[in-house]
Amino acid sequence: MFESLSNRLEGIFKKLRGRGRLDEKNIKDAMREVRIALLEADVSFKVVKDFIERVKERAIGQEVMKSLTPGHQVIKIVKDELIAMMGPHSEILPSITPPTVIMMVGLHGSGKTTTTGKLANKFKKDGHRVMLVPADVYRPAAIEQLNVIGKEIGIEVFDGKGSNNPIKICDGAVKYAIENKYDLVILDTAGRLHIEQDLMDELRFIKEKITPQEILLIADAMTGQDAVKIAAAFNESIGINGIILTKMDGDARGGAALSIRAVTGKPIKFVGVGEKSNDLEPFYPDRMASRILGMGDMLSLVEKAENAFSEEEAKRLEDKIRKETFTLEDFRDQLQQVKKMGPLNQIIEMIPGFKGLKGMKNMEINEKAPLKIEAMINSMTSQERINYTIINGSRRRRIARGSGTTVQDVNRLLKQFIQMKKMMKKFSKGGDIYCPL
Ligand SMILES: Nc1nc2c(ncn2[C@@H]2O[C@H](COP(=O)(O)OP(=O)(O)OP(=O)(O)O)[C@@H](O)[C@H]2O)c(=O)[nH]1
Numbered sequence: 001m002f003e004s005l006s007n008r009l010e011g012i013f014k015k016l017r018g019r020g021r022l023d024e025k026n027i028k029d030a031m032r033e034v035r036i037a038l039l040e041a042d043v044s045f046k047v048v049k050d051f052i053e054r055v056k057e058r059a060i061g062q063e064v065m066k067s068l069t070p071g072h073q074v075i076k077i078v079k080d081e082l083i084a085m086m087g088p089h090s091e092i093l094p095s096i097t098p099p100t101v102i103m104m105v106g107l108h109g110s111g112k113t114t115t116t117g118k119l120a121n122k123f124k125k126d127g128h129r130v131m132l133v134p135a136d137v138y139r140p141a142a143i144e145q146l147n148v149i150g151k152e153i154g155i156e157v158f159d160g161k162g163s164n165n166p167i168k169i170c171d172g173a174v175k176y177a178i179e180n181k182y183d184l185v186i187l188d189t190a191g192r193l194h195i196e197q198d199l200m201d202e203l204r205f206i207k208e209k210i211t212p213q214e215i216l217l218i219a220d221a222m223t224g225q226d227a228v229k230i231a232a233a234f235n236e237s238i239g240i241n242g243i244i245l246t247k248m249d250g251d252a253r254g255g256a257a258l259s260i261r262a263v264t265g266k267p268i269k270f271v272g273v274g275e276k277s278n279d280l281e282p283f284y285p286d287r288m289a290s291r292i293l294g295m296g297d298m299l300s301l302v303e304k305a306e307n308a309f310s311e312e313e314a315k316r317l318e319d320k321i322r323k324e325t326f327t328l329e330d331f332r333d334q335l336q337q338v339k340k341m342g343p344l345n346q347i348i349e350m351i352p353g354f355k356g357l358k359g360m361k362n363m364e365i366n367e368k369a370p371l372k373i374e375a376m377i378n379s380m381t382s383q384e385r386i387n388y389t390i391i392n393g394s395r396r397r398r399i400a401r402g403s404g405t406t407v408q409d410v411n412r413l414l415k416q417f418i419q420m421k422k423m424m425k426k427f428s429k430g431g432d433i434y435c436p437l
């Protein structure tokens with residue numbers, strides 16, 4: 001996320017931090033560079049201009065100049081203003097009289113249907129009875145696509161019985177939801193290639209008939225300023241409550257996330273970070289600012305972990321660590337859990353300070369490494385998994401052959417495992433764990 005913007009800002013701030021004192025010229029020079037970095041990240045021109053003015057005004061003030069750590073003060077101001085630009089945090093609040101109806105709108109391929117599934121999955125986990133409504137009657141297979149998603153996450157999809165009238169389908173669905181005690185309904189509406197009057201009319205008719213609590217615009221973050229323009233157009237035409245930016249896992253430069261709030265006045269409520277039903281994160285402006293500034297985002301990381309690990313599993317693991325009975329089999333289970341948290345490069349980005357570590361910046365994250373480890377552990381006998389000390393030279397050769405790896409790979413795995421056990425021993429005895437961060 002925001003790789004090149006982060007790197008640019010990091011470079012600029014490093015220079016600032018390196019100075020004992022800052023004068024007006026230093027700050028102005030740095031702000032000129034920040035301005036270019038933001039424009040290159042495709043942040044809207046006007047938003048950048050206002051942002052730089054605010055930061056400059058505060059940074060050239062007395063407190064910063066007199067401070068013992070002026071560089072840090074400037075970075076703090078930049079962070080505050082980034083948060084202000086994107087914030088405050090905004091959630092989807094359930095309606096007092098159920099069902100809460102959420103209407104998803106946006107252009108073709110922006111991710112409406114996929115995000116409908118992700119939202120439903122999230123609300124189901126939060127204890128809601130959710131129903132999905134296929135209101136895209138134009139694109140062949142659109143209804144089928146939603147049915148497949150519904151089945152996958154175990155959520156009912158309303159049966160429009162072949163109707164080709166989206167307003168009637170939505171109306172019928174809400175009545176059905178009331179009768180059958182669903183408390184949350186998500187309408188997946190049709191998209192178009194461009195903003196067109198007939199699409200807006202249809203959405204407005206649905207809005208008038210149903211009066212949904214939330215109309216959410218789904219926009220593709222990769223399209224940068226286009227996403228901002230689309231959000232503004234939908235807001236003017238039908239009125240939206242918020243935005244979900246999708247495809248933030250791609251190489252979106254950040255322009256949409258940074259300027260959409262300032263331009264439209266509407267908050268980003270969630271971001272999509274992948275194609276799977278779990279790949280949705282609530283949008284917290286402060287956490288996003290931390291990530292952009294390379295300061296990590298521990299809170300989102302912990303939430304991801306909480307989603308991936310059940311309490312029971314966590315307790316079982318804790319027990320094993322305490323009793324020092326952690327085996328290679330447990331190690332394999334843990335890897336499988338971590339995989340559920342998402343791609344490694346996304347996880348690593350959230351660790352504070354990681355980006356700044358020497359040699360880490362350009363490190364290729366090897367997504368295949370866990371697979372290789374799993375393959376090696378799968379090639380072991382259950383005895384070997386329980387007691388790694390019996391894995392001698394010939395066993396190592398057999399494991400390597402069976403898993404399509406090399407003896408060096410197996411050696412490395414065992415070395416890592418032994419180190420891990422040593423660390424766990426320290427941990428269970430209450431000693432300090434060496435933490436490189
Ligand atoms: N990488 C990534 N892909 C996504 C994300 N959200 C959606 N996609 C992909 O984007 C493509 C289009 O998504 P859909 O959900 O079908 O888009 P839509 O807005 O419903 O499109 P129409 O129904 O044609 O209007 C699919 O291939 C999705 O898998 C995301 O957050 N990350």
Ligand SMILES: [Mg+2]
Binds near residue numbers: 112113114142188189
């Ligand atoms: Mg769709």
